[in-house]
Amino acid sequence: MDLVRDCLDKQVVDRHGHKMGRVDGIVIEVGDGRQPNVLAIEVGSACQASRLHSRLVKMVKSISKWCGVVNHDPFRLPWSKIVCAEIEVIAGVEAEKTPALAWELWLRKNVIARFPLT
Amino acid sequence: MKKLLEISLGIVTSVGGFLEIGSISTAAQAGADFGFQLIWAILLGGLCIIFLVEQAGRLAAVSGHTLTSAIRERFGFNYFFILFIVLNLVTLLVLGAELGGVCVALELSSGIGFQWWAVPVALLVWLLIWKGTFGFIEKGVSILGLVTLSFIVGAFMMKPNWHSVIGGAVPSLPAHDKSHYWFVAVSILGASISPYLFFFYSAGAIEDHWTEDYIGVNRVIASTGMSFGSLISVAVLVLGALVFPPRGLHADHYSQLALLLQDALGHWGFILFVLSLGIACLGAALEITLEVAYFAAQGFGWNWSENQPPKKEARFSLTYTVVILLGALIVLTGIDPLKITIMSMALTAATLPLSIVPFLILMNDRNYLEEYTNGWLSNGVVILIILIAFVLAVVSIPLQILGGG
Numbered sequence: 001m002d003l004v005r006d007c008l009d010k011q012v013v014d015r016h017g018h019k020m021g022r023v024d025g026i027v028i029e030v031g032d033g034r035q036p037n038v039l040a041i042e043v044g045s046a047c048q049a050s051r052l053h054s055r056l057v058k059m060v061k062s063i064s065k066w067c068g069v070v071n072h073d074p075f076r077l078p079w080s081k082i083v084c085a086e087i088e089v090i091a092g093v094e095a096e097k098t099p100a101l102a103w104e105l106w107l108r109k110n111v112i113a114r115f116p117l118t
Numbered sequence: 119m120k121k122l123l124e125i126s127l128g129i130v131t132s133v134g135g136f137l138e139i140g141s142i143s144t145a146a147q148a149g150a151d152f153g154f155q156l157i158w159a160i161l162l163g164g165l166c167i168i169f170l171v172e173q174a175g176r177l178a179a180v181s182g183h184t185l186t187s188a189i190r191e192r193f194g195f196n197y198f199f200i201l202f203i204v205l206n207l208v209t210l211l212v213l214g215a216e217l218g219g220v221c222v223a224l225e226l227s228s229g230i231g232f233q234w235w236a237v238p239v240a241l242l243v244w245l246l247i248w249k250g251t252f253g254f255i256e257k258g259v260s261i262l263g264l265v266t267l268s269f270i271v272g273a274f275m276m277k278p279n280w281h282s283v284i285g286g287a288v289p290s291l292p293a294h295d296k297s298h299y300w301f302v303a304v305s306i307l308g309a310s311i312s313p314y315l316f317f318f319y320s321a322g323a324i325e326d327h328w329t330e331d332y333i334g335v336n337r338v339i340a341s342t343g344m345s346f347g348s349l350i351s352v353a354v355l356v357l358g359a360l361v362f363p364p365r366g367l368h369a370d371h372y373s374q375l376a377l378l379l380q381d382a383l384g385h386w387g388f389i390l391f392v393l394s395l396g397i398a399c400l401g402a403a404l405e406i407t408l409e410v411a412y413f414a415a416q417g418f419g420w421n422w423s424e425n426q427p428p429k430k431e432a433r434f435s436l437t438y439t440v441v442i443l444l445g446a447l448i449v450l451t452g453i454d455p456l457k458i459t460i461m462s463m464a465l466t467a468a469t470l471p472l473s474i475v476p477f478l479i480l481m482n483d484r485n486y487l488e489e490y491t492n493g494w495l496s497n498g499v500v501i502l503i504i505l506i507a508f509v510l511a512v513v514s515i516p517l518q519i520l521g522g523g
Contacts, residue, residue: 005485009191011419022190022419043419051195087182104420107432115439117248118429 132343149358163310
């Protein structure tokens with residue numbers, strides 16, 4: 001598998017097909033004299049920020065902390081729970097029980113639910 | 119039979135949804151200042167958008183990816199993010215122009231200043247998206263947009279010199295105001311090759327669950343729908359060329375645009391113009407608002423679909439809500455919507471390379487298109503469009519300064 005072509009930036013869905021972000025980063029362990037080992041994929045705004053500029057990571061994390069919304073940004077999904085399919089990366093988890101949807105759930109509860117005609 | 123119905127509905131949707139304030143105002147201004155001489159720009163823009171829309175639809179039908187999604191995957195997060203910022207800043211300005219167009223239509227019919235309509239119109243757009251489905255937005259408003267065919271009726275009733283009209287299809291140099299001529303040409307191209315059109319179209323293909331079976335449907339809808347749409351723009355230009363010069367007008371204020379159909383259709387002409395402007399701009403405002411939300415959601419990997427209740431896709435719903443609010447704020451500044459339109463069309467032209475260059479790579483990638491990659495003709499046209507886009511990007515801002523007034 002070509003990790004960049006077949007995995008990085010792909011849509012991540014949970015076991016029910018619910019969208020939970022994109023593969024914003026890939027965590028690889030590099031040991032002495034051993035083959036590099038893929039440990040996890042990362043999902044979240046902090047990881048996205050790091051791809052733009054390292055200084056932005058701190059800013060994004062501060063905002064998340066200040067809002068009290070995201071505790072684990074970026075959220076890491078173990079490689080063992082990942083299947084790279086044709087269009088999407090399927091994660092063997094429940095999206096709503098992971099921090100990947102923390103912002104979505106926070107906005108749903110605190111903002112959208114308060115709109116009229118919801 | 120089902121396919122035939124879908125093709126018919128798709129063509130009707132494309133025709134009804136083609137015209138918006140950008141194409142109306144740039145075509146009217148071209149006619150007012152240069153007669154039939156700029157018809158070629160509309161035809162060239164029409165040809166470009168036919169190919170781009172067809173390719174965006176084909177990509178979605180074969181790969182199951184929207185254009186945004188494919189750009190994020192193939193070009194990475196940084197390219198997506200830059201495109202997201204640049205494209206959507208310009209698109210916000212275009213949204214302000216479209217909302218302004220609806221407000222102007224309401225001002226023309228009520229006499230109440232257009233700024234006063236900004237909040238009610240923004241609320242209407244929000245309500246339609248919040249409660250509506252994709253089919254309702256795409257087909258409902260676009261079918262109402264068929265009222266814009268009245269421009270074609272009007273153009274025929276004005277009995278133009280058809281020999282001169284056809285002559286306008288061949289590019290020629292102006293006898294006066296060269297910088298203004300090229301500025302209007304660039305604005306026409308900016309209005310025709312609007313990135314929101316093909317990004318929205320590819321999202322729509324996914325919303326409508328297109329598969330490889332829809333490649334033929336897509337081709338017919340893109341070519342026929344966009345061709346007829348371009349003909350409506352030509353009709354506006356013809357009307358502009360016949361209506362404004364005898365009055366010494368330059369179509370440089372929105373109130374003048376209301377004259378477009380009056381000579382041909384009298385008081386009904388005024389009513390049909392107001393309806394055309396209002397409905398066309400409302401349709402465009404809905405599509406643009408959704409396109410920005412689609413772009414964000416698809417690029418960042420959020421839940422998105424106009425067919426789901428807002429609660430199930432909070433980030434998507436909040437994005438379009440904020441976008442509508444920002445669009446309304448632009449109208450509330452009280453800047454003449456026509457000026458915003460002309461400026462946003464030139465800026466659209468300036469940013470075109472960013473959104474068009476990816477076509478050349480994506481449409482030749484067998485990972486996405488399998489055996490449906492571009493042939494030599496499609497690639498040739500995309501290369502031509504990219505060249506045009508780079509020229510437009512370089513000249514649009516200087517021309518805005520030199521010839522925009």
